[in-house]
Amino acid sequence: MTDTRPIPTFDDEPASAGRKLCIICSKGSLDMAYPGLILANAALGEGIETHLFFTFWGFEIINKKTMAKLQFSPVGNPASHMPTAVSGLPGMQSMATRMMKAQIEALDVPAVPEFLDMIKDAGGHLWACRMSADMMKLTQDDLYERIDGVIGATEFIEISAGAQTLFV
Amino acid sequence: MLVTIAGRQVHVNDEGFLTEFDEWDEAIAAELAADIGLTLTPEHLEVVRFVRGDYRAHGTTPTLRRVTTAGGFATKRLFELFPKKPAKKMSYVAGVPKPIGCV
Numbered sequence: 001m002t003d004t005r006p007i008p009t010f011d012d013e014p015a016s017a018g019r020k021l022c023i024i025c026s027k028g029s030l031d032m033a034y035p036g037l038i039l040a041n042a043a044l045g046e047g048i049e050t051h052l053f054f055t056f057w058g059f060e061i062i063n064k065k066t067m068a069k070l071q072f073s074p075v076g077n078p079a080s081h082m083p084t085a086v087s088g089l090p091g092m093q094s095m096a097t098r099m100m101k102a103q104i105e106a107l108d109v110p111a112v113p114e115f116l117d118m119i120k121d122a123g124g125h126l127w128a129c130r131m132s133a134d135m136m137k138l139t140q141d142d143l144y145e146r147i148d149g150v151i152g153a154t155e156f157i158e159i160s161a162g163a164q165t166l167f168v
Numbered sequence: 169m170l171v172t173i174a175g176r177q178v179h180v181n182d183e184g185f186l187t188e189f190d191e192w193d194e195a196i197a198a199e200l201a202a203d204i205g206l207t208l209t210p211e212h213l214e215v216v217r218f219v220r221g222d223y224r225a226h227g228t229t230p231t232l233r234r235v236t237t238a239g240g241f242a243t244k245r246l247f248e249l250f251p252k253k254p255a256k257k258m259s260y261v262a263g264v265p266k267p268i269g270c271v
Contacts (some may be wrong), residue, residue, distance in 0.1 A: 046252075071213075123247060
């Protein structure tokens with residue numbers, strides 16, 4: 001009897017063959033760091049070539065001094081459902097940050113530095129924006145050590161040729 | 169649907185994933201691995217056993233992240249053992265559903 005059972009074609013699905021994803025990370029708050037990192041990690045787990053480009057405030061995510069200390073601010077964020085007059089009180093930002101970090105950890109989602117390690121281990125590429133580095137007077141030594149390089153906008157455009165690009 | 173794998177009748181879904189946890193054994197795992205171009209080694213089996221144990225304990229397929237943190241397997245190595253789509257491939261060989269977690 002011929003066996004006609006279905007077999008998944010994990011590598012050859014047209015949707016993923018040659019697919020490439022670039023994510024521009026431009027924000028430096030805790031809540032805005034995660035969307036890019038989570039999507040990058042998910043794409044890598046699907047065998048998709050993935051590049052993250054850190055620019056402007058996104059440098060907070062790869063700056064050795066700040067990467068483990070990103071903050072969440074409820075100020076000016078209607079989705080935090082906190083009265084505006086209260087959200088700006090001293091101590092509110094650190095309390096909100098502490099709460100968000102605890103929730104992230106409870107889901108077994110890694111903190112930012114470990115998340116970057118995971119993305120690199122999964123074969124992801126991390127690029128730092130040259131202009132941002134110059135503005136902030138940072139060199140590659142100030143950045144997360146597994147960065148692929150500090151590149152200009154033109155180089156990023158070259159790298160992202162044919163990719164789906166997200167701006168976060 | 170009912171199909172024959174490693175000489176045994178087992179249930180699979182439309183994609184070919186086993187649907188009955190207890191119908192799995194290592195001979196079936198070897199054939200499932202061969203389906204997707206993998207030669208099952210003791211190291212693969214160690215990962216697969218963790219995935220099955222975790223599924224049995226928690227009722228959900230562990231994500232890649234969980235296989236590294238709770239199972240103690242390195243991310244890099246998992247990508248070498250189950251190239252490109254490790255989480256899906258290890259769940260296919262382990263006879264459990266695809267993981268649904270985000271991280």
